Amino acid sequence: MKVKILFFGILQEASGKQEMILNGINDSDTLQNQLKSLIPGLKDFTFRLAINEEFIDSNCTLKEGDIVAVIPPFAGG
């Protein structure tokens, strides 16, 4: 099962990627842990996860083809 991850803002710099595909992940908590182990320093960032353009408030099941956005706050104005 594949899900697509889209990085926004400074998380593109922190991860060195705009997007990536992850395999075999069943829920958003596992995904978050996997991202933190793949990207050193990610745990220091504040971010929200959105699955298929909806922010999630708790652990959610992932299914094939889901798109998960990783969105940090933006400071500038």
Next chain:
Amino acid sequence: MLSYEENIYYSRHLLLKEIGEQGQLKLKNAKVLVIGVGGLGCPVLSYLTGAGVGHIGVLDSDLVEKTNLHRQFLFGTSKIGKPKTEAVINHLQDLNPHISFTEHYLRLMPENAIDIIKNYDIIIDATDNFPTRYLINDACVILDKPFVYGSIDRFQGQVSVFNYTDYAGTKGPTYRCLFPLSPSPGTAPDCSQNGVFGVLPGIIGNLQVIEVIKMITGPGSILTGKVLVVDTLRSSFYSFVLNRNENAVLQAIKLKNNITNFDYNDFCQSTLSDNTKQISAQELNKKIILKDTIQLIDIRENGCTDYIEGCVNIPMSGLDKNINHIKKDIDVVIYCDFGINSLIITKFLTDLGFDNVYNLEGGIESWKNLNENKK
């Protein structure tokens, strides 16, 4: 009623049946406060003025700087060094003589926020920092006012209408529902640290004004319960559904009688609870002059020519494989361009047990500034 001159000025808006004379009169009677006269504030103020919002509050404590001009188009070079509020109001009054302005040449603080915001119908958050953004959120929640949020980061922006009550009386989410906690220092740099694509605030600011005009005049739907994220490099608009989180809203409501006691600067620093250490360019310079034994590590990818003499280059991408090259018995200073990625690495190493590692605050840029000032 609109005057003869106003009928001419607004004639192209009056032709839109969704606005018409009734909508134009509603705009004329509206009071909107713009907090922040920067990249977002300039397009916001221009189009609020053109649309004929009858009374506009302009709030900022800064002076015009040369680095503002590439995106803050309301200022000419002749305005450098002048208060932004004064410079902008002179210009806007010339654009539209039918409306009035109030200048708030000050910084929004917990001590003045309620007294200022209570005089307006709609607030526009065009600020560049988190303490002010959380303060606007909380004051608007306490006063039950909607506010139009906008923020930018390099090539991307976020927009939403927060604390909006719809026709059925349902209240939408707030900024604290999106981000209950402020980001750790250094992990959400502003335009002065991270750069900004000059046209981006034009897009985001105009999206903010569109929401204000719709809220006042009525047509269409409002961007409540959704956060619009714009990515100019992907040429994409994403609309993320956001729910109201009553626990997060409560954090603002409970400040109703004591907002002046809440330290917003402290709140926005509070997540730096670990023991990550930083060093300024001046302190580093002192160490070098005193010939302290230190290890300087440049974590940028190869090919940079503006390195600090005596450094070793260990690119961030391969750092985890080179941990054994980092010394444990002397002070280690990590740097990158702006001190952002190096802060991440410093935290990473501190967590691994290195208690001798320092981040160079402001990165090579602050080092170069220091050395330029010495010349």
